[in-house]
Amino acid sequence: MNTIDSHKKLETELKKRAFLTFHNDGIIDILMGWDLVVIGVSLYLHNMSPLTAFIGLGPLLFYGLLKYEITLPRLGHAQFRMHRSFSVWLIGAVGGVFLLAAVISGIFIRSSSWFVGPISFALMGIAFTMVLITGFNRILAYAILIPLFFIVGFGLKFLSPEMIMATGGILMVVGIWMLVKFLRTHPIQAEEDDLV
Amino acid sequence: MSKKDSANNVHIEKIDEIDQIIHSPSRLKILIVLAEVVKADFTFLVLTTGLTRGNLSANLRKLEEVGYITIEKSFVNRVSRSMIQLTDHGMMALKSYQADMQMIIDALLSELGS
16 A cells, blocks of 8 residues: 555545544434434424424534534544545535525425425435535445435325324433533543643 | 675665654554644554553654644644644654665565575
């Protein structure tokens, strides 16, 4: 293995390790679980509207703040060199289009039976833009698989509101358990204890 | 002395010239991590290198003294945070160390092979 390859391998290893530990805090699991619970409840009550979309997706707006306040002080922060290829930018642009489609179709949705469109667009949009933000191409596989499962599930009618609520509930419980474990494993240590 | 013997002596003498600042497991770990990121804070380096906070702190000071890294201290929510970055001088020193070690290892392998 030549020097350039070994550097790339090490950088990928560091990024992968940082990315995986970065998401051990359970925050994304809690937020995604909450989204699924709200979607499930809305479907159950036949009440899909922009308000329910806001209640479901609104907490995602706090994702960055939660990471900044909870995770970064405990795991530390590193700025990686972001070599974003053209394909990653293209994926991000596609994600932006999906998000726009989600917003537009969500505004004009009139019937609960058409919710699959906006939700699928939103999930694809979030997942695709995550590839751009993280520069981590591996997310693309999940970006395609998870919404596909959602669409196929409703298409084949094996997904029910109760199942979605239950899945969301389980995700939230798992996320909370991960968060508690994370807080115990990574206490904040003030740098003034150190000599630097 | 044969040509081969004098070539081997050159490589043995090269060992004396190895950068002793970098030639330490702790500092080498730190520099390798910093070479792969733009900058990193103290906590990230603790978790990535596996060094204790005191050990990391002492080694960072040593690296800063010779100009291989810079340390920027700031306050975030009234908590101090140090961001550490490898300097150009540090990167050159690391590359030079890598080249020297490679030369020595190649000579050793060649010697073992003969």
